[in-house]
Amino acid sequence: MTTSYFTIMMNNLEHMQIETVAAADSDMERPARSDGRWKAMDCNRFLLVIEGRGRLSARQFSEPLAPGSFGLVLAGTAHAIEVDEGQVLKLKWVHFKSSFGDREWYNSLGLPIVIQAPDEEPLRLMDKVIREVTRDSLTSRLRCKAAVLELISHYLEGLKPVQVRTGGNPPQDLEKINIVLQYIDEHLADNLSVDELSRLIYLHPNYFIVFFKSMMGCAPIQYVNLRRMEIARSMLLQPECNVSDVSARIGMKIYYFSRMFKKHTGMTPSQYRKMGTSMPGAIVLEAEASEVLV
Structure with missing residues (x-):
């Protein structure tokens, strides 16, 4: 938790x-x-x-x-x-x-x-x-x-490790959001929907959106896409992972993944991957012929 x-x-x-x-x-x-x-x-x-x-x-x-x-x-x-x-x-x-x-x-x-x-x-x-x-x-x-x-x-x-003062029982809203967050991380490769996520904690989809945003500061699908981009950034810096591996892990076709990743970071996935193998702080800006640029 x-x-x-x-x-x-x-x-x-x-x-x-x-x-x-x-x-x-x-x-x-x-x-x-x-x-x-x-x-x-x-x-x-x-x-x-x-x-x-x-x-x-x-x-x-x-x-x-x-x-x-x-x-x-x-x-x-x-x-x-x-x-x-x-x-x-x-x-x-x-x-x-x-x-x-x-x-x-x-x-x-x-x-x-x-x-x-x-x-x-x-x-x-x-x-x-x-x-x-x-x-x-x-x-x-x-x-x-x-x-x-x-x-x-x-x-x-300056905080010491967080000590939750809830008598050992997390508040109900925290239990609910924890169920949703774990499910999202375990199903990033799936086509997640608000209806599917709302059913996990027995809320109407409209109320679920309000609840999720009050807890997370953004809409559910926006959070799902942010998590996909976080996972993608992490994987792209691993030498053994290529762009196809990453797109499969987060459930996106390479074209859409490249498009969303570039919008999110300002670089294509391959450019970002090169950055991790170049000198610290260097950003590779040249485009690759094999990459779909949008």
Whole structure:
């Protein structure tokens, strides 16, 4: 089941859209307690403690805050910040909106709301967002988006191996999507349809599409084709596999496989295969006479 967690998360991250809405430095003093009440915001919050000590509580978890504490609170999650007696809590924070999949699914993973910043990069990135967020320009928005994506990367890299806090029983939606994902991987060579996939978990096809997209961030058939291209890229870099082997593995005729692969990567399968045998970083652009180019 752990594999499906990472598959879902990776797919959502790849399709995620980011909008930075606010960022600043703040000082909090006791008896501050998140303005005296628990609050749930419409945006996600990154928090980085610079000085002082306190506690961040969210859901059923409560974590201590100290210099270097790096927190992520998802949108809609009720939370509160307490400041220890005699302390001033100096924070940097970034608020951003995102299409980060189904919040309840992420909450069910029990990912920590606070980790220790792995290095000085989160501090540098937060300063960058704070500096750029008030500038009304296209490049500033791009810099903010890039910095927030990097902050997400640092948060994920700072996690210990995921410990799912679900009492040993995965949520029902995770069980359902896991059945579908395993079936897709085992039948990539088949002509998969929405009707066929929806029957696996006893959902109407229309509702299944909505359910799948909420979990994976894309439509079912789009995901199937993405998985086919992922398998193809991996196989093409193996010396013993030729283009015919790959197209057979993913159930596509060579012509359609070549067409889809080139649309997906900008290269034909043979060009991509050559790339793996050339010097690192080199991209072979010459066309092969035996390849169908579209």
